[in-house]
Amino acid sequence: MKEILTHILSKIVDNPKDLLVNEEEDQGIVNLTIKVNPVDMGKVIGKEGKVIKAIRNVMRIPGVLRGKKIYITLAEA
Numbered sequence: 001m002k003e004i005l006t007h008i009l010s011k012i013v014d015n016p017k018d019l020l021v022n023e024e025e026d027q028g029i030v031n032l033t034i035k036v037n038p039v040d041m042g043k044v045i046g047k048e049g050k051v052i053k054a055i056r057n058v059m060r061i062p063g064v065l066r067g068k069k070i071y072i073t074l075a076e077a
Contacts, residue, residue, distance in 0.1 A: 001066075008059075041074070
């Protein structure tokens with residue numbers, strides 16, 4: 001799932017080299033932590049959080065197919 005999220009985010013940000021996605025899984029729960037360049041943080045969040053909400057909704061699909069719950073958090077670099 002890390003690969004899917006990385007692909008989506010690399011198309012949104014201006015600095016894909018600074019993109020880092022960490023994945024931790026525990027008992028059917030997958031925690032994905034995103035770190036991006038501070039310049040790109042606004043693009044990932046979007047106006048009123050619409051972009052990150054859309055990313056979370058899209059990432060719910062592979063989670064449901066694999067029977068896992070997905071949590072995505074943004075970390076400040």
